[in-house]
Amino acid sequence: MSKKERQQQLLHLIGGNPFVTDRELTRQLKVSIQTIRLDRMELGIPELRERMKQMAEHSYDQVRSLPADEVIGDIVDLQLDKSGISIFEIRGEHVFSRNGIARGHYVFAQANSLAVAVINDEIALTASADIRFVRMVRLGEKCIAKAQVRSQAGRGGKAEVDVFTYVGEELVFQGHFIVYRSAVEDNSEGGNRSVDRH
Amino acid sequence: MSKKERQQQLLHLIGGNPFVTDRELTRQLKVSIQTIRLDRMELGIPELRERMKQMAEHSYDQVRSLPADEVIGDIVDLQLDKSGISIFEIRGEHVFSRNGIARGHYVFAQANSLAVAVINDEIALTASADIRFVRMVRLGEKCIAKAQVRSQAGRGGKAEVDVFTYVGEELVFQGHFIVYRSAVEDNSEGGNRSVDRH
DNA sequence: CTACATATTAGTACCAGGTTCTAAAGAACT
DNA sequence: AGTTCTTTAGAACCTGGTACTAATATGTAG
Numbered sequence: 121m122s123k124k125e126r127q128q129q130l131l132h133l134i135g136g137n138p139f140v141t142d143r144e145l146t147r148q149l150k151v152s153i154q155t156i157r158l159d160r161m162e163l164g165i166p167e168l169r170e171r172m173k174q175m176a177e178h179s180y181d182q183v184r185s186l187p188a189d190e191v192i193g194d195i196v197d198l199q200l201d202k203s204g205i206s207i208f209e210i211r212g213e214h215v216f217s218r219n220g221i222a223r224g225h226y227v228f229a230q231a232n233s234l235a236v237a238v239i240n241d242e243i244a245l246t247a248s249a250d251i252r253f254v255r256m257v258r259l260g261e262k263c264i265a266k267a268q269v270r271s272q273a274g275r276g277g278k279a280e281v282d283v284f285t286y287v288g289e290e291l292v293f294q295g296h297f298i299v300y301r302s303a304v305e306d307n308s309e310g311g312n313r314s315v316d317r318h
Numbered sequence: 319m320s321k322k323e324r325q326q327q328l329l330h331l332i333g334g335n336p337f338v339t340d341r342e343l344t345r346q347l348k349v350s351i352q353t354i355r356l357d358r359m360e361l362g363i364p365e366l367r368e369r370m371k372q373m374a375e376h377s378y379d380q381v382r383s384l385p386a387d388e389v390i391g392d393i394v395d396l397q398l399d400k401s402g403i404s405i406f407e408i409r410g411e412h413v414f415s416r417n418g419i420a421r422g423h424y425v426f427a428q429a430n431s432l433a434v435a436v437i438n439d440e441i442a443l444t445a446s447a448d449i450r451f452v453r454m455v456r457l458g459e460k461c462i463a464k465a466q467v468r469s470q471a472g473r474g475g476k477a478e479v480d481v482f483t484y485v486g487e488e489l490v491f492q493g494h495f496i497v498y499r500s501a502v503e504d505n506s507e508g509g510n511r512s513v514d515r516h
Numbered sequence: 517c518t519a520c521a522t523a524t525t526a527g528t529a530c531c532a533g534g535t536t537c538t539a540a541a542g543a544a545c546t
Numbered sequence: 547a548g549t550t551c552t553t554t555a556g557a558a559c560c561t562g563g564t565a566c567t568a569a570t571a572t573g574t575a576g
Contacts, residue, residue, distance in 0.1 A: 123552075138378065139371075141533065152554050157535085167534055169367060169561090172374040173337075179377030180336065192423065217337060224444035225430045229423035236422070245454060246422040252446040321523070339562065350525050355564085365563055367532090 123159075126151065130159050138171045177217055192229035193265065195237055201279075204238040204267040206230055210257055220259040227257055227293050231283040234267045235297040239279050247278060251295035261287045277301060324349065325357050336369050393435055399477075402436040402465045404428055408455055418457040425455055425491050429481040432465045433495040437477050445476060449493035459485045475499060 121129075126149055133148060134140060142156045149156065160167070166174070193208035208230040210222045232246055257263060265285040272279045278298055285293035319327075324347055331346060332338060340354045347354065358365070364372070395403040406428045408420045430444055455461060463483040470477045476496050483491035 139375070143533080154554055154556095155552085158553085161535095169370075169533070172367075172371050175374035175377055176370040177337070179373055212334060217335065221443065223431075224434070225423060225427035228426055228430070232423045232426070233421075245419065246451055248450040250448050253444055256443060341562080352525055352527095353523080356524085367562065 126155075127159050127163055130156070130165075131163060134165055134171075138175065139168065141168050180217060192226060192233050193263070195234060198237060201239065201269055201272065203269065204234050206234040206237075206265045206267075208263045208265070210259055210261050210263065212259065215259045222257040222259070222261075224253055227253065227263060227285060228295070230263060230265050231267075231285055231293060231295045232297065234265050235281040235283055235295070235299055238267045238269060238281060239299050239301050245300045247298045247300045249295055249297045251293070253293055254291050257287060257292050263287055263292065265293075273301075321357075324353075325361055328354070328357050328363075329361060332363055332369075336373065337366065339366050393432065396435060398436065399467055399470065400436070401467065402432050404432040404435075404463045404465075406461045406463070408457055408459050408461065410457065413457045420455040420457070420459075422451055425451065425461060425483060426493070428461060428463050429465075429483055429491060429493045430495065432463050433479040433481055433493070433497055436465045436467060436479060437497050437499050443498045445496045445498045447493055447495045449491070451491055453488065453490050455485060455490050461485060461490065463491075471499070 129149060130145065133145060142153050142160070145156045146153050165171075193206035195204060195206045197203075197205040208226075210226070214226045215222050228251060231251070232249070235249075236246060263285050264287070265283055267281050267283045270280040270282055279301055281297045281299055283293075283295045283297065284291060285295075327347060328343065331343060340351050340358070343354045344351050363369075392406075393402060393404045395401075406424075408424070412424045413420050426449060429449070430447070433447075434444060461483050462485070463481055465479050465481045468478040468480055475498075477499055479495045479497055481491075481493045481495065482489060
């Protein structure tokens, strides 16, 4: 068997069972353990423990990625149809486990929640957004999002909201949201209370 | 701190971060490593590697026994640096209670997670995104997000990923993501093991 | 206070499953 | 024969532990 063939086999074996050790592979491929290791290096395949770690982290991050949680961030100031401020502290469950950097959608969620909250309408929904993650946000940092309503159509129209998120003095995120303010289909089952806070 | 209290703390710490080593725990609990190990034994908590192995096996089993269409909120297909598919079912906790319409950031989160997952790099982070919520998503609907990598720079560059999310045949969301593929910023404070995956 | 029990710490030997490095032997072409 | 690629071997070292022994603290009942 040629080197190429063997490496193909190796890829296939590890692909078929990522939990295989080098020692087991020597039995199946009938070459020395050094050859197996050289092959893994050439193919960029990490060792068993690293493979398991990556799988574990991946599935763990997956689990963490969507909380069954409601509002992202505390809205501390709200002037309807004008502006709003929300505070959100990045905690362990919001970051990638290995490097402590916040997952983008939490930062987005805070801004999105605020953009929607600031629009004074029964239903406000994000129609589109243009966003930029200016710098990474890390575990423990406190994000302060400030929203400004830029333009408005009347009932049933659209509103534009700019949101800037800071950590201290530093801009970390900016977003331009277009939010629908629709007086639509109020199939409300029960009291319509004031503002829809995301 | 009593033994009971410490063991409760230990359970909490490992529950909060299963990837913690005994050595790190000694720092947080201010007891010797032997005490940590005795506590783990009494509590029946396996060692770090065993914990990771179990998580890896668990997720692997799930991926393997993939009934493909009844999977919820999961990445069901992933070709690194090429494409990926994720399925997410909108449940009660994801919608506005009044009208049953999904909160935008859940739809975004699905797309964002997928866009990041599809990029094969140690750290992949969303740099910016241009998104459009094409139509509202309702309670009970199943969102199928399909990601396509459009362009790539090498290591340390950017990649562009398009994500389209459908409910049935209907497009509900589209997003154009620019994802940083950054070669780890190694602010190593000591034991930096191998590779940091996202 | 003493005696015993429990809790904690320390230290050693050992393990799996590797990495990293050096070195040598085999094969293969030309 | 000389050069290069491939394969094998072996030793040192690494992490994150287990298993075991032994010494020291701390508490608690008699």
